[in-house]
Amino acid sequence: MTCSLRTRLLTGIIVGMILLLTVFSLLIYGVIRSALVKQFDTSLASVTHMLAASVELDNDKIELEFEVQQMSGSRLAGSSEFQNAEHPTHYQLWGPNDIVVAKSPLLGTDDLLRIKGSLNELVLGTSQDKNGQPQRTAGLKFMPRIADSDDKNYQPPTNVQALTLVVARDAGDLHSQLRFLRWLLLIASTAVIALSFLIAAIIVRQGLNPLRSIAAGIAAISEDDLATRIGTTSAPAEILPIKNRLNDLLSRLEDAFRRERRFTADVAHELRTPLAGIRSMIEVTLTRARDTDEYQSVLSECVVIVENMQTMVNNLLMIARLDACQVTFRHEHIYLCELVNSCWRPFSEKAKERKIAFENQVHNDITVDSDRENLSMVLSNLLNNAVEYANDAGQIWVTAHHTNDSVEITVANTGCRLTNEQVEQVFDCFWRGDSSRKDAGVHCGLGLALVQRIIRSLGGFTTAEVTPDGIFTIRLVLSQQANSGRKGC
Amino acid sequence: MRLLVIEDYRPLQQSLAKGLREAGFAVDTTRDGREGLWYAMSNEYDVIILDLMLPGVDGLEILKKIRTQGRKSHVMILTAKDTLQDRVTGLDLGADDYLVKPFAFKELLARVRALLRRSYRQKSPRIRVKDMQIDLTTQRVWRGRDEIQLTPREYALLEYLAMRAGQTISRTDIWEHIYDFNSSASSNVVDVYIGYLRKKIERPNKPRLIKTVRGRGYVLGAQL
Numbered sequence: 001m002t003c004s005l006r007t008r009l010l011t012g013i014i015v016g017m018i019l020l021l022t023v024f025s026l027l028i029y030g031v032i033r034s035a036l037v038k039q040f041d042t043s044l045a046s047v048t049h050m051l052a053a054s055v056e057l058d059n060d061k062i063e064l065e066f067e068v069q070q071m072s073g074s075r076l077a078g079s080s081e082f083q084n085a086e087h088p089t090h091y092q093l094w095g096p097n098d099i100v101v102a103k104s105p106l107l108g109t110d111d112l113l114r115i116k117g118s119l120n121e122l123v124l125g126t127s128q129d130k131n132g133q134p135q136r137t138a139g140l141k142f143m144p145r146i147a148d149s150d151d152k153n154y155q156p157p158t159n160v161q162a163l164t165l166v167v168a169r170d171a172g173d174l175h176s177q178l179r180f181l182r183w184l185l186l187i188a189s190t191a192v193i194a195l196s197f198l199i200a201a202i203i204v205r206q207g208l209n210p211l212r213s214i215a216a217g218i219a220a221i222s223e224d225d226l227a228t229r230i231g232t233t234s235a236p237a238e239i240l241p242i243k244n245r246l247n248d249l250l251s252r253l254e255d256a257f258r259r260e261r262r263f264t265a266d267v268a269h270e271l272r273t274p275l276a277g278i279r280s281m282i283e284v285t286l287t288r289a290r291d292t293d294e295y296q297s298v299l300s301e302c303v304v305i306v307e308n309m310q311t312m313v314n315n316l317l318m319i320a321r322l323d324a325c326q327v328t329f330r331h332e333h334i335y336l337c338e339l340v341n342s343c344w345r346p347f348s349e350k351a352k353e354r355k356i357a358f359e360n361q362v363h364n365d366i367t368v369d370s371d372r373e374n375l376s377m378v379l380s381n382l383l384n385n386a387v388e389y390a391n392d393a394g395q396i397w398v399t400a401h402h403t404n405d406s407v408e409i410t411v412a413n414t415g416c417r418l419t420n421e422q423v424e425q426v427f428d429c430f431w432r433g434d435s436s437r438k439d440a441g442v443h444c445g446l447g448l449a450l451v452q453r454i455i456r457s458l459g460g461f462t463t464a465e466v467t468p469d470g471i472f473t474i475r476l477v478l479s480q481q482a483n484s485g486r487k488g489c
Numbered sequence: 490m491r492l493l494v495i496e497d498y499r500p501l502q503q504s505l506a507k508g509l510r511e512a513g514f515a516v517d518t519t520r521d522g523r524e525g526l527w528y529a530m531s532n533e534y535d536v537i538i539l540d541l542m543l544p545g546v547d548g549l550e551i552l553k554k555i556r557t558q559g560r561k562s563h564v565m566i567l568t569a570k571d572t573l574q575d576r577v578t579g580l581d582l583g584a585d586d587y588l589v590k591p592f593a594f595k596e597l598l599a600r601v602r603a604l605l606r607r608s609y610r611q612k613s614p615r616i617r618v619k620d621m622q623i624d625l626t627t628q629r630v631w632r633g634r635d636e637i638q639l640t641p642r643e644y645a646l647l648e649y650l651a652m653r654a655g656q657t658i659s660r661t662d663i664w665e666h667i668y669d670f671n672s673s674a675s676s677n678v679v680d681v682y683i684g685y686l687r688k689k690i691e692r693p694n695k696p697r698l699i700k701t702v703r704g705r706g707y708v709l710g711a712q713l
Contacts, residue, residue, distance in 0.1 A: 265572075269542075272569035276590035277500035283594035284508035305500055 005211070006204050013200040017193050025185040033178055040136060040174050041124055048122065048138040048167045051091055055163060057144040062093075062101050062163065089169040090129075096161035112166045115139025119162055127168065134175050137168040210239045218246070226254035266430040270312060270445075274305045315446040319429070322453040329371035329458060336409065337362040339372070340398050343379040347387045356390050359397040366400050368407045369480050374454050381447040382411040382474055389472070391415025402480075406460070409476040416472030423466045427452040448474070490605055490649065491515040491532070491666045495525035495551065496540040496567065501590075505538065508594050509601070513628060513641045513648070515669035522546030529555050533665060534562045536604050538597075541568040541579070549582055556583035563604040567592070602626065609652035616651045618710040621690060621698060623651050630690070637689050642667070646682050647690070650699065650709035659706040683707060 056063045092103040092112040100111070110130050115137065117123040123139040141164050210231075217230035229247045231239075285298045321327050340360050351358055368375070379398075386396045394414035401408055418426070425431045430445040451474070452462045460478040467473075492509055496502040497520040509516045517532070519525045522545035529537055529551060537555070541548035552564055565586040566579045576587050585607070586600050602625060606612065616623045622631045628644055630637045639647065649666050650658065664676040687699055700708050 265570075268571075269569040272590045273498050273501070276569070276592060277498055277504065279591045280501055280508070280594050280597075281504040284504045284511070287508060287511060287594070301500055 006208055009204045009207075010197070010200055013204075014193065014197055017196045018189075021189040021192060025189050029178075029181060029185055032181055036174055036177060037136075040169075040171065041138070044124070044136055044138045044167060044169050045122055047089065047169070048140050048165060051093075051167060052140050052142045052165050053145065055093065055142075055144045055165070057146050062095055062144060064093075064102055089167060090135075091165065091167045094164040094166075096163070101163065112168050113137065114164060115166055117141055119143070126171070129168070129170070134171045135168045136171045136174075137166055139164065139166045141165075210236050214239065214243060214246070221250070223257070226250060226257055263429060267316060270430060271309065274309050278302050278305050312446060315450050319446070319450055319453055322450075322457050325457075327374075327457060329374060331369050331371055333367050334370055334372055334375065335364070336366045336368050336400050336407075337364050339376055340379060340400075343376050344383055346380070347383050351387050351396070354387075354390075355393040356387060357393075357395045359395070361397055362400040362409075366402065366407070368400075368409075368478055370458055370478055374458065378451045378454050378476065379409075379411070381451050385447055386411060386413035386472075389413065389416060391470075403477075405479060405481050407478045407480055409478070410473050411476075412471055412473040414469075414471055416466050416470045418466050418472065420466065423464050423472075426464045427462065451476075490535045490645065491669065492517070492601065493525070493528050493532070493534045493537045493562075494518045495522070495528075495537065495543065495548070496520065497543050498540070504594075505597075508598070510669075511641075512598055513645045514601070515645070515667055515672070517670045520544075522548070522551060526551045526554060528670070529560065529562065530558060532670070533560075535608055535666065536601050537562050537564045538567050538601075539564055539584075541566060541570055541575075549579065552579070552582045552584060561608070563608050565597075565600060565604060567597075599626075605652070611652060616654065618651055618654050618698060619696065623648065632690055632692060632695075639686070639689060642682060643686050643689065646679075646686055647709075650707065654710045655708065657702045657705050657708045662706070 054064055088104070088106050090104040090107050090112060092107065092114075093101045094114060095101040098114070103112070113127055115123045115125065117139055119141050120143075121141070125137050125139070127135055127137050129135050141162050144163050214231055214235070221228055221230075229250060231243050235243045281298050281302060285295065318327075337360060340362055344358060344360070348358065383396070383398075390396055390413040392415075396411070396413045398412075399410045426448050428445075429449045431449075448464075455462050455476050455478065458478060459481075460476060462477075463475045465473050465475075490513075492514045494502060494505050494509070494516060496505065496518070499520065502518050502520060506516045506518045517528055517534075519528055520543075522543035524545070525539070525543065526546050528534075539548050539551060543551075548566065548568070552566075555562065555564065563585040564583065565588060566584045567588050567590065568575070568579075569590045571589040579587050585604055588597060588600060602614070606614065606625065611625075614625045616625065620633050624630075625648065628648075630639055630644070630647065645667050646663065649663060660676045660679045663679045667679070667682075683699060690698055698709055702708055
């Protein structure tokens with residue numbers, strides 16, 4: 001869902017409010033309505049009972065008691081509820097055989113609905129009068145009272161039959177009261193919802209302020225200024241993790257950018273120095289006419305520098321391609337012992353000159369499943385380094401053995417003068433041992449960085465260590481789990 | 490004029506030394522920071538060309554030491570570091586010039602000459618001593634209207650005397666500014682070269698330019 005947090009919160013609050021208010025209003029309405037109806041019915045029931053009590057059976061004749069008759073008969077008795085023309089109360093009395101015995105004069109020719117029920121049971125109901133006005137009715141089937149007789153010999157009639165009385169009272173008041181209540185509740189609810197919308201809008205706006213300030217903070221960060229951090233002021237507990245993660249992310253970004261800048265600066269530096277050499281050699285040579293030998297010596301020196309630059313650029317390109325996973329490896333079974341011997345060949349002459357002893361301790365049948373071209377580049381780089389930095393009359397040896405799912409290869413040489421701290425940096429780009437640059441321009445400090453990246457891409461890792469007696473060891477661990485034919489990352 | 494080149498990249502160092510020597514300077518070179526510092530402290534160089542990334546002692550460290558010891562040498566930083574901060578740091582530590590690699594050798598020479606003029610308070614690239622004129626840029630010398638052909642060594646000697654025209658300069662002083670560390674010549678050779686120079690620049694019918702101050706050295710032009 002793309003709708004804003006503000007809309008979501010507001011919608012949630014308002015829908016909740018509407019739901020709650022509706023339920024409460026209905027509840028309140030129900031309770032009040034039932035109370036009002038109950039009161040109305042109680043009054044109706046008492047009138048019904050009073051009327052029923054006023055019916056008398058006198059010598060098999062049904063009579064309404066005088067007061068009631070008068071009360072109900074006289075149109076002048078304005079105080080009587082039976083006579084209230086606005087909200088009249090009607091009654092109708094049926095004798096046996098559904099003969100109407102008596103009814104309110106106000107009813108005129110109309111009849112009330114006769115209610116069927118069991119004896120002495122008050123049946124309540126709602127109906128409409130002839131004008132369509134709502135009215136409540138109460139019906140009662142009852143045994144009429146036998147008229148008192150002073151005659152001692154009087155025999156009460158034996159076949160007394162039940163009469164039916166229906167009393168209907170106009171419920172207009174009740175309904176208008178309930179209607180008023182409904183309106184009251186509706187208007188109050190609407191007002192509360194409208195007010196709560198305003199308040200919720202303010203609260204949500206206030207509540208979302210920290211988010212807005214973080215957004216503003218992020219927006220203010222440009223790529224040149226990654227050192228700034230978001231929200232130095234304290235943030236709410238919910239926002240704090242987001243802020244902290246963002247700041248962590250910024251730190252990592254800043255580090256990456258710094259590394260990138262340093263790398264670019266290093267590359268520029270490493271290319272400028274040999275370029276300066278070439279340029280100055282050529283320009284100095286051109287300041288005057290010189291003999292052929294001199295030209296030749298300057299040119300061949302320039303070629304050496306160009307070759308070194310080319311190696312460096314190739315290494316950089318290889319590193320960039322490895323980092324971007326653009327190198328495809330072809331895995332095959334390689335006999336390590338053979339590979340080490342073939343990689344050593346180019347350096348054997350130089351080693352002999354410096355009386356460095358080389359020992360290939362790799363067992364004949366150790367194989368490794370890897371990319372031949374890249375693995376030989378790795379070994380050549382390591383052996384080249386070893387010859388370069390081993391002491392005169394020192395030693396170089398290569399070992400290899402299988403461990404669980406991997407092959408471990410070590411290349412070691414004597415005469416290392418690096419400290420442990422320096423050894424931790426040997427795989428960094430452009431790092432040179434003790435920065436003495438004995439061969440400044442020849443070794444640009446990319447060899448071991450390249451080794452590390454190739455091995456990583458081949459599915460392994462590299463470590464370097466130096467012992468106090470100056471033995472420098474590079475360890476390559478190549479994973480041998482099914483990885484043939486996969487790409488370099 | 491005597492220069493010191495502290496640069497650890499061998500091809501650059503060698504070609505610089507060669508070019509500067511051919512331009513008539515006495516040049517000492519070193520590839521190590523510690524050695525460079527020792528050279529700079531033990532001799533009065535006119536200009537020191539200093540790389541920043543050096544083995545042993547860092548270039549900026551050398552610069553700081555030179556300045557705290559009150560050495561008067563002009564220092565030109567020659568480095569591949571080209572950021573504004575690098576330049577500002579280098580210049581603020583007391584460097585007189587900052588040149589970024591790679592550079593044109595001609596520019597380096599021109600800047601060295603400018604530094605030399607500054608160190609001898611010469612604004613103009615032409616020095617006039619009585620009726621003799623020296624063009625420091627083209628290294629040509631005239632007496633009146635006649636151009637005088639000098640060997641590089643003779644020119645170097647004349648240039649040094651001309652830069653400090655009017656001052657009495659001792660043999661050791663001359664020797665230290667004309668000959669580099671590896672030269673086997675002793676300070677006696679100065680007298681020989683003064684002789685050669687006199688033969689070429691003095692005219693019998695004109696006033697003498699180079700005068701000998703007994704026991705103290707030589708002076709070009711009128712003594713101040």
